[in-house]
Amino acid sequence: MAAIKHSDAILLAALALPGVALAENPPEQASLSVSYLDYRDWQQNLDRIGVRSPSVELVLPLAGKWAVRGALVSDTISGASTRYHTAVSGASHFKEKRNAGDLSITRYFARASLTVDAGRSGENDYVSRFASVRGTVSSADNNTTWLAGIGVANDTINPVNLIVENERKHSTELMAGVTQVLTQRDLAQAVLTHVRGRGYFSMPYKYVDQRPREHDQDTILLRWNHAFGQHGVASRASYRYYRDSYGVRAHTWQEEVVTPLSNGWTLTPLARVYSQSAADFYFDPVYDRRLGPPFPPGFSFSDQRPRTADPRLAAFGALSLGLKVEKEIGRNASIDLRYERYRQRGAWRLFGTGSPGLLDFEARSIVLGLTVRW
Amino acid sequence: MVTQPVYAVRFAAMASDCEVMLPAPDRAAAERLARCAIDEVRRIETKYSRYRPDSIVSRIGAAAGREWVALDAETAGLLGYADALFQSSGGRFDITSGVLRRAWDFRAARVPDDAELAPLLELIGWDQVQRRPDAVRLPRAGMELDFGGFGKEYAADRAAAMLAAQGVRHGYVNLGGDLRALGPQPDGSPWRIGIQDPRDADGIIASLPLASGALATSGDYERFMEVDGQRHCHILDPRTGRSCGHWRSVSVLAPLTVAAGSYTTIAMLKGEAGLDFLDGCGLAYLAIDRHGQVFKREAD
Numbered sequence: 001m002a003a004i005k006h007s008d009a010i011l012l013a014a015l016a017l018p019g020v021a022l023a024e025n026p027p028e029q030a031s032l033s034v035s036y037l038d039y040r041d042w043q044q045n046l047d048r049i050g051v052r053s054p055s056v057e058l059v060l061p062l063a064g065k066w067a068v069r070g071a072l073v074s075d076t077i078s079g080a081s082t083r084y085h086t087a088v089s090g091a092s093h094f095k096e097k098r099n100a101g102d103l104s105i106t107r108y109f110a111r112a113s114l115t116v117d118a119g120r121s122g123e124n125d126y127v128s129r130f131a132s133v134r135g136t137v138s139s140a141d142n143n144t145t146w147l148a149g150i151g152v153a154n155d156t157i158n159p160v161n162l163i164v165e166n167e168r169k170h171s172t173e174l175m176a177g178v179t180q181v182l183t184q185r186d187l188a189q190a191v192l193t194h195v196r197g198r199g200y201f202s203m204p205y206k207y208v209d210q211r212p213r214e215h216d217q218d219t220i221l222l223r224w225n226h227a228f229g230q231h232g233v234a235s236r237a238s239y240r241y242y243r244d245s246y247g248v249r250a251h252t253w254q255e256e257v258v259t260p261l262s263n264g265w266t267l268t269p270l271a272r273v274y275s276q277s278a279a280d281f282y283f284d285p286v287y288d289r290r291l292g293p294p295f296p297p298g299f300s301f302s303d304q305r306p307r308t309a310d311p312r313l314a315a316f317g318a319l320s321l322g323l324k325v326e327k328e329i330g331r332n333a334s335i336d337l338r339y340e341r342y343r344q345r346g347a348w349r350l351f352g353t354g355s356p357g358l359l360d361f362e363a364r365s366i367v368l369g370l371t372v373r374w
Numbered sequence: 375m376v377t378q379p380v381y382a383v384r385f386a387a388m389a390s391d392c393e394v395m396l397p398a399p400d401r402a403a404a405e406r407l408a409r410c411a412i413d414e415v416r417r418i419e420t421k422y423s424r425y426r427p428d429s430i431v432s433r434i435g436a437a438a439g440r441e442w443v444a445l446d447a448e449t450a451g452l453l454g455y456a457d458a459l460f461q462s463s464g465g466r467f468d469i470t471s472g473v474l475r476r477a478w479d480f481r482a483a484r485v486p487d488d489a490e491l492a493p494l495l496e497l498i499g500w501d502q503v504q505r506r507p508d509a510v511r512l513p514r515a516g517m518e519l520d521f522g523g524f525g526k527e528y529a530a531d532r533a534a535a536m537l538a539a540q541g542v543r544h545g546y547v548n549l550g551g552d553l554r555a556l557g558p559q560p561d562g563s564p565w566r567i568g569i570q571d572p573r574d575a576d577g578i579i580a581s582l583p584l585a586s587g588a589l590a591t592s593g594d595y596e597r598f599m600e601v602d603g604q605r606h607c608h609i610l611d612p613r614t615g616r617s618c619g620h621w622r623s624v625s626v627l628a629p630l631t632v633a634a635g636s637y638t639t640i641a642m643l644k645g646e647a648g649l650d651f652l653d654g655c656g657l658a659y660l661a662i663d664r665h666g667q668v669f670k671r672e673a674d
């Protein structure tokens with residue numbers, strides 16, 4: 001028994017030596033993944049939005065040092081448009097389609113990689129073009145990896161109600177982070193992201209939605225992966241802090257436990273806790289006595305101050321629970337099914353009170369995926 | 375996909391015949407790819423050489439009984455590994471035991487007597503070495519550290535990691551019989567690695583498949599003397615100062631060369647009990663005892 005423990009100790013100590021593990025590698029095999037997302041949300045037994053979204057992703061290694069990745073996704077969104085305040089009824093029904101695709105190329109160097117990505121996403125009233133460059137550099141012992149990236153997106157907004165025409169939105173994203181191997185069982189990552197947005201951020205299909213044309217966002221993401229000794233069980237914990245120039249402050253805690261079982265099965269339960277404060281210009285569902293909903297008290301049509309009734313900018317808390325079941329089929333294929341349930345309540349906001357008058361909001365998503373490698 | 379031919383790029387380092395085996399479009403390309411691995415082996419050889427007065431090993435030895443010597447991260451990591459080996463082997467794997475070389479001269483073929491060994495045994499004892507996270511101090515003048523017990527194996531792992539970082543997917547690094555695989559042969563089949571017959575320098579006693587991970591072998595035939603019909607090899611027990619004599623050779627397959635090499639050395643040092651130790655590891659091994667009997671185990 002002692003010999004078993006001692007021999008494990010030797011291997012673990014060896015794995016802790018700097019630079020003996022094989023570095024980040026280009027993918028060795030080509031892979032094709034297809035998946036199908038079915039998303040649905042509702043409030044008080046009223047179905048709101050449904051999304052059906054097939055997607056396909058292809059990864060091709062080239063010449064040992066390159067990888068090309070291409071992805072296509074097509075969303076069909078149907079249901080009632082977002083209501084102003086939940087007290088207002090009469091949401092109109094709609095059905096839209098969004099198609100998006102992107103192509104990225106990665107060049108792998110000794111201890112470094114560089115990825116260039118570009119893509120386009122289009123709906124009948126909204127077209128987005130985006131591109132990014134990101135790189136990684138690892139230390140000589142491969143225990144530390146720095147990452148940095150820059151991305152730009154240019155959006156054109158042409159709502160069918162012609163409330164605005166050819167509006168533009170431009171965002172620039174800067175990202176920097178570090179991944180550090182702490183012990184042979186622990187890996188930590190910190191990533192800072194700053195997005196500078198300028199342009200049209202309002203919701204064109206809502207009355208009384210005027211948002212500042214400058215929107216800056218900062219995010220801190222901290223991740224900690226821990227491998228437990230036996231059977232490949234691993235914990236993936238993360239915390240994300242978000243703040244933006246609209247005054248929203250949000251916290252997200254997430255925990256996943258990857259649990260490999262026998263015969264190629266893996267179960268991964270997930271829990272996520274979310275809380276956010278309201279935007280400075282969000283107004284509670286109290287309406288102008290003269291004009292009625294959706295107009296806030298004292299509203300004047302010439303008033304250009306920012307204001308919104310979008311519940312996504314209200315103060316609330318949310319809880320998600322999920323489970324992913326994965327099965328390896330032979331050596332070169334796997335199938336997975338993910339189910340996630342989301343509940344949002346005004347009263348669940350942490351570190352403060354939630355916005356009054358918010359209707360509870362619930363959603364669920366199911367993703368079925370298949371990956372084949374060759 | 376057309377598979378590329380496989381080239382062996384040979385070089386000498388660490389007093390051994392070494393080779394990098396890898397597929398490439400042509401020999402020049404293979405040699406270009408192998409360059410980083412060879413440079414890495416040479417870097418480690420130079421950094422931890424006993425023969426260079428400016429090496430970290432020489433500087434630690436020169437400061438023995440006096441001051442602390444600051445450590446870089448790599449050396450501190452290797453000392454951490456040496457500590458794990460000492461603890462896991464019941465004190466048999468001890469990187470302070472290199473002082474025994476002063477009494478054991480394999481070229482002169484003379485076995486030292488107890489009077490010669492006694493003062494050297496006083497200088498052995500990893501548990502007496504003072505350590506801080508970034509510095510080390512040998513408590514008595516005359517003590518020394520020797521990374522020879524795993525330096526070659528560590529170099530094989532580092533060299534393989536260098537090649538993997540360049541995208542090499544097939545091949546292996548072989549430093550004097552200690553191998554780290556980068557992947558199977560281009561057609562997906564494992565490499566067949568011959569195990570040297572410990573009593574016939576040109577003979578192969580068995581072959582082991584290697585597609586990933588590492589293979590290391592310790593043998594009593596690498597450096598030895600025969601005196602009065604008894605063989606004395608270079609693997610010395612730090613507690614007695616005497617050569618271990620139970621095994622002719624031990625080969626182990628493990629995920630890393632540095633671990634595989636440590637298992638083989640500890641098994642050699644444990645004598646007959648080495649077999650239980652190897653069985654407890656759960657790794658594939660091939661061991662040949664002093665009578666030539668072969669003990670073999672497939673991986674779990």
